[in-house]
């Protein structure tokens with residue numbers, strides 16, 4: 001097992017009280033596997049990833065029964081140990097390249113910095129050459145010239161490619177792609193996803209692919225994990241989730257895809273009535289119960305948990321096949 005998480009809880013201490021952002025989160029990822037994480041805005045996708053990068057703010061309180069990467073206990077890591085793993089074994093592509101890239105340095109220099117930190121075996125000259133190689137690998141034309149560019153001189157798609165080049169520079173075992181294509185138009189989005197897939201196959205890299213877009217995960221992920229209000233509510237192979245969703249929320253997400261169901265479209269998730277709960281005052285029982293069309297009394301009096309079937313769902317009244 002590459003990544004093994006059991007009962008992770010994450011609370012933020014805020015001026016307005018404690019916000020229990022992630023509740024009893026468990027999941028795992030094997031080498032080379034792609035896990036798609038979907039769910040509405042605020043359901044905890046990004047903070048889960050930040051926890052895996054050791055980048056949570058000081059106001060966050062993280063506990064877990066297990067948080068292991070390659071058998072190493074990440075909970076016990078100090079900042080120096082995080083620096084050793086972050087950017088090398090676990091790398092991340094952020095949603096917005098313009099904020100993640102530093103405007104003051106050339107993009108080539110920024111990739112070189114990562115190499116300087118983690119690839120001490122390379123000489124300065126070798127590092128420079130490797131930067132050109134990486135830029136070439138992610139499909140940037142004239143990489144020697146482009147390496148001298150600043151982020152603002154590049155298009156959105158090119159900046160995203162630079163971020164990917166930086167993220168794969170040290171052959172990570174796990175790449176976290178947090179909405180890697182949200183800021184891009186659809187044709188560029190497909191190119192970037194194909195590029196990630198190629199790199200993944202070549203390096204047997206595992207990937208967490210976060211997106212609002214069920215079409216994108218359906219095409220690109222082996223498994224899909226649906227999150228709601230900081231909890232996993234359904235998790236199974238992509239085909240099972242898409243073809244026979246068991247949680248009413250997942251069904252709602254799928255129903256909001258364009259009529260033809262074709263993958264690859266950016267889809268608004270607005271067709272589920274109601275709002276995600278305020279995490280400072282959660283509803284009792286199932287977090288989705290105020291919005292659920294299958295609601296029954298037990299849904300608000302008891303809290304469901306994920307079952308242990310291969311198609312996991314956390315629901316007292318799941319949808320049946322077909």
Ligand SMILES: Nc1ncnc2c1ncn2[C@@H]1O[C@H](COP(=O)(O)OP(=O)(O)OP(=O)(O)O)[C@@H](O)[C@H]1O
Nearest residue numbers: 012019021040041042043044045046047048057279
């Ligand atoms: N530093 C913080 N302090 C307090 N609360 C936070 C902090 N960071 C995130 N949160 C809260 O944690 C919850 C999950 O946030 P997160 O950014 O992970 O959502 P997300 O699923 O990535 O959403 P999106 O799809 O919009 O990116 C939200 O309710 C958010 O308000």
Ligand SMILES: [Mg+2]
Nearest residue numbers: 045046047178
């Ligand atoms: Mg996010």
